[in-house]
Amino acid sequence: MKQLKVKIIKKDNISDSCFKLSLKSDYLKKTAKPGQFVSVKCSDTTSPLLKRPFGIHKVTSHGIELLIKKAGKATQLLSQKKEGDEIIVLGPLGQGFEIEHKKNDILLVAGGYGVVPLYFLADQIIKKNKGAKIKVFIGGKTKNDIFCAEDFKKLKAELYFSTNDGSYGHKGFVTSVLMKEIVKLEPKNCVIYACGPNPLLMAISDISKEEKIKAQVSMEEYLACGIGVCMGCAIETTQGKKLVCKDGPVFNAEEILWKIPENLNKAIDQRINL
Amino acid sequence: MSKALEIKIGKLKLQNPVMSASGTFGCGEEINNFFDINKLGAIITKTITMEKRQGNPSARVVETASGMINSIGLEGPGIRNFLKGKKDFLKKLKTHVIVSISATSVEDFKIMTELLDEQSYIKAIELNLSCPNVSHGKTLSKYKLIAQDPKATEKIIKIAKKYTKKTLIAKLSPNVTDITEIAKAAENAGADAISAINTLTAMAVNVEKRRPVLGNIFGGLSGPAIKPVALKMVYDISKKVKVPIIAIGGIISAEDALEFILCGASAVQVGTATFVDPFTGENIVNDLEKYCEEKKIENISSLIGALVV
Numbered sequence: 209m210k211q212l213k214v215k216i217i218k219k220d221n222i223s224d225s226c227f228k229l230s231l232k233s234d235y236l237k238k239t240a241k242p243g244q245f246v247s248v249k250c251s252d253t254t255s256p257l258l259k260r261p262f263g264i265h266k267v268t269s270h271g272i273e274l275l276i277k278k279a280g281k282a283t284q285l286l287s288q289k290k291e292g293d294e295i296i297v298l299g300p301l302g303q304g305f306e307i308e309h310k311k312n313d314i315l316l317v318a319g320g321y322g323v324v325p326l327y328f329l330a331d332q333i334i335k336k337n338k339g340a341k342i343k344v345f346i347g348g349k350t351k352n353d354i355f356c357a358e359d360f361k362k363l364k365a366e367l368y369f370s371t372n373d374g375s376y377g378h379k380g381f382v383t384s385v386l387m388k389e390i391v392k393l394e395p396k397n398c399v400i401y402a403c404g405p406n407p408l409l410m411a412i413s414d415i416s417k418e419e420k421i422k423a424q425v426s427m428e429e430y431l432a433c434g435i436g437v438c439m440g441c442a443i444e445t446t447q448g449k450k451l452v453c454k455d456g457p458v459f460n461a462e463e464i465l466w467k468i469p470e471n472l473n474k475a476i477d478q479r480i481n482l
Numbered sequence: 483m484s485k486a487l488e489i490k491i492g493k494l495k496l497q498n499p500v501m502s503a504s505g506t507f508g509c510g511e512e513i514n515n516f517f518d519i520n521k522l523g524a525i526i527t528k529t530i531t532m533e534k535r536q537g538n539p540s541a542r543v544v545e546t547a548s549g550m551i552n553s554i555g556l557e558g559p560g561i562r563n564f565l566k567g568k569k570d571f572l573k574k575l576k577t578h579v580i581v582s583i584s585a586t587s588v589e590d591f592k593i594m595t596e597l598l599d600e601q602s603y604i605k606a607i608e609l610n611l612s613c614p615n616v617s618h619g620k621t622l623s624k625y626k627l628i629a630q631d632p633k634a635t636e637k638i639i640k641i642a643k644k645y646t647k648k649t650l651i652a653k654l655s656p657n658v659t660d661i662t663e664i665a666k667a668a669e670n671a672g673a674d675a676i677s678a679i680n681t682l683t684a685m686a687v688n689v690e691k692r693r694p695v696l697g698n699i700f701g702g703l704s705g706p707a708i709k710p711v712a713l714k715m716v717y718d719i720s721k722k723v724k725v726p727i728i729a730i731g732g733i734i735s736a737e738d739a740l741e742f743i744l745c746g747a748s749a750v751q752v753g754t755a756t757f758v759d760p761f762t763g764e765n766i767v768n769d770l771e772k773y774c775e776e777k778k779i780e781n782i783s784s785l786i787g788a789l790v791v
């Protein structure tokens with residue numbers, strides 16, 4: 209892990225609300241593992257103050273690529289950077305996915321920009337396991353929240369889509385599409401890797417338990433330091449408190465103790481509004 | 483390294499006046515990956531408690547205008563596990579190790595002080611009398627925090643003083659009517675130095691969800707946003723007490739540190755700025771050194787309280 213000043217060598221706006229940054233860094237290229245993230249200083253002033261975490265989307269011939277959704281002030285400022293600008297980046301941070309080499313039916317489940325680390329993961333799995341059959345399930349609120357379909361197609365992955373409003377793919381939860389495919393497969397040969405909002409990951413944990421399929425989920429929390437010194441990102445696990453930034457962001461689904469929502473209907477609403 | 487930055491806090495001679503603020507630096511292992519933390523005047527550990535503590539529910543941190551609110555709630559392993567787990571790392575450090583402690587009873591303060599007193603590698607103790615995210619318990623004071631009550635402040639410092647000869651630092655809260663009253667109580671009780679300030683109680687609201695952002699509803703505000711408040715408090719305290727003041731609050735640069743020194747601080751602690759840039763502590767040391775060289779300042783202590791008003 210290092211703090212580096214890196215050059216933006218390419219910037220692509222992939223929609224009104226989403227853009228890609230290609231960063232030049234030999235160090236990040238050599239050290240990044242799927243599921244790890246970097247923390248980016250988005251302004252030169254004290255507002256916004258803290259760095260912002262972004263998953264590593266791709267490793268390129270020059271460095272790494274990020275895929276960022278404009279969510280608020282910091283991401284808005286970052287979206288105004290131009291090719292040739294330099295930004296301060298801390299990384300690679302956290303523990304990535306642990307690739308299950310013996311499993312051939314790979315199920316990747318993404319909500320919104322949850323595709324970010326899963327693309328890097330799929331790319332690595334294909335390079336290491338020739339027998340791997342990858343199915344990618346991408347869910348979003350509308351078709352504007354579906355990213356990276358073309359990239360996954362190039363990896364020869366099978367793609368499944370769902371949107372809450374039915375504007376693209378199946379209308380409803382991404383988990384219902386996933387369940388339809390799971391029943392056709394042998395649980396022993398399957399592994400699920402998921403990234404997205406908490407209600408989705410909670411649903412994946414349930415599926416993992418009920419279907420006896422191993423699952424790894426990449427969690428999100430508000431981060432302050434990103435390196436394990438502030439204890440700001442602690443979550444409850446079966447082994448006590450763990451830090452999303454240092455012990456995660458990827459965890460085995462079975463080790464996470466989900467907060468029981470006070471109002472289950474609200475949680476279901478949230479699940480719909482991924 | 484030149485001697486221009488050397489200062490004294492209690493019995494300790496520090497190579498420079500820059501320290502880490504408790505809770506923003508762990509025990510230094512992570513930051514040591516970025517720069518040699520022996521370059522700092524001292525390091526202050528996360529506040530240690532008697533027993534293991536789980537801390538508050540998530541979310542525990544949120545950014546606000548030029549600052550952040552945290553509600554960690556003193557999560558930690560408890561003093562015995564701390565001593566077991568961190569001894570090897572802390573013992574090897576060449577810089578001074580200061581351990582921050584907090585407790586909910588006089589008895590626990592006593593036991594913890596005794597335990598730390600036995601460890602020769604620990605050079606000073608900072609009594610955290612001011613964490614806004616936990617209650618110090620009804621037995622100590624009718625107020626939530628010890629540092630809101632001059633009598634309780636005095637009592638705890640006297641107890642600690644009785645059980646250790648090490649340098650004792652009292653860390654005070656800005657969440658009071660008159661911080662100088664508490665500072666005087668701390669000095670009278672025998673504190674060797676005063677750290678100010680801890681975080682200001684604060685909250686953040688999510689309008690869409692109509693909920694507080696933090697799991698604990700309330701937290702403590704830190705970062706550049708609180709610097710002007712901290713400056714005034716340090717200035718006020720310096721007019722009322724003789725013991726050295728260690729200033730804390732929104733320091734991100736050597737210039738910030740100098741502002742506090744001019745207002746009467748002998749040393750400074752870097753907190754939230756370490757999250758923004760892990761090198762902040764080292765940068766401030768280097769820049770202070772450069773400043774003294776350029777301005778031909780023989781020793782930085784000549785600037786303490788040198789504000790012209």
Ligand SMILES: Cc1cc2nc3c(=O)[nH]c(=O)nc-3n(C[C@H](O)[C@H](O)[C@H](O)COP(=O)(O)OP(=O)(O)OC[C@H]3O[C@@H](n4cnc5c(N)ncnc54)[C@H](O)[C@@H]3O)c2cc1C
Binds near residue numbers: 256260278280283325
């Ligand atoms: C490990 C990790 C990896 C991430 N990877 C990516 C990625 O690859 N691409 C991407 O676009 N985003 C990613 N994010 C989320 C991204 O960090 C936030 O969207 C960003 O910090 C928002 O900053 P802002 O100032 O623009 O918005 P803010 O004004 O800070 O927030 C805008 C909205 O986003 C929510 N939000 C902000 N930060 C977080 C957070 N850390 N977790 C959950 N909700 C948050 C806020 O509650 C608010 O509703 C990741 C987050 C984490 C923790």
Ligand SMILES: Cc1cc2nc3c(=O)[nH]c(=O)nc-3n(C[C@H](O)[C@H](O)[C@H](O)COP(=O)(O)O)c2cc1C
Binds near residue numbers: 705752
């Ligand atoms: C995440 C976080 C955790 C903290 N934990 C502690 C703690 O354990 N003990 C303590 O005395 N102060 C703690 N503080 C307060 C800081 O030491 C410091 O007093 C305060 O943040 C103001 O300084 P700053 O603006 O430089 O951060 C914490 C602050 C933050 C932001």
Ligand code: FES
Binds near residue numbers: 430434435
């Ligand atoms: S963000 Fe500071 S410990 Fe994880």
